[in-house]
Amino acid sequence: MVDDKTLSKQEIVELKARAHHLNPVVMVGQKGLTEAVIQEADTALRAHELIKVRVLGDDRAERVLIGEELCSAVNAQLIQHIGKLLVLYREHADDEQEQ
Numbered sequence: 001m002v003d004d005k006t007l008s009k010q011e012i013v014e015l016k017a018r019a020h021h022l023n024p025v026v027m028v029g030q031k032g033l034t035e036a037v038i039q040e041a042d043t044a045l046r047a048h049e050l051i052k053v054r055v056l057g058d059d060r061a062e063r064v065l066i067g068e069e070l071c072s073a074v075n076a077q078l079i080q081h082i083g084k085l086l087v088l089y090r091e092h093a094d095d096e097q098e099q
Contacts, residue, residue: 007048007077007079007089012079015050015079015087015089016024016079016080016087018050019050019052019079019080019087019094022050022051022052022087023052024051024052024085025040025044025048025051025052025053025056026040026041026044026053026054026063027053027054027055027056028050028051028053028055028066028070029056030056030057030062032071033062033066033069033070034064037073038070038074040089041053041070041074041076045070045074045076045088045089045090046092049089049090049091049092050079050087050088050089051086051087051088052085052086052087052088053067053070053086053088054084054085054086055067055084055085055086056084057084063081063084063086064081067081067086069098070086070088071088074088074090075090076088076089076090077089077090
């Protein structure tokens with residue numbers, strides 16, 4: 001789980017570089033953070049480990065709150081927040097790791 005391990009600054013820099021060319025795979029629309037959005041983010045993280053999420057709306061504080069809530073809901077770490085884009089990371093659970 002991500003919470004068990006704090007990422008170093010170098011790891012965060014590397015993840016930001018990896019995420020640079022990614023396209024958003026999850027969109028948070030007018031209805032905000034719905035169960036469907038959480039499920040889609042969880043599925044995308046399971047498949048890709050590192051994803052971009054686009055949050056629509058002009059209220060920056062609301063976007064920050066949505067990012068925090070989404071990370072908490074899918075047990076991911078917020079790597080970057082630029083404008084309406086969030087970069088989330090959740091390490092894949094290996095068969096060797098205890099779940």
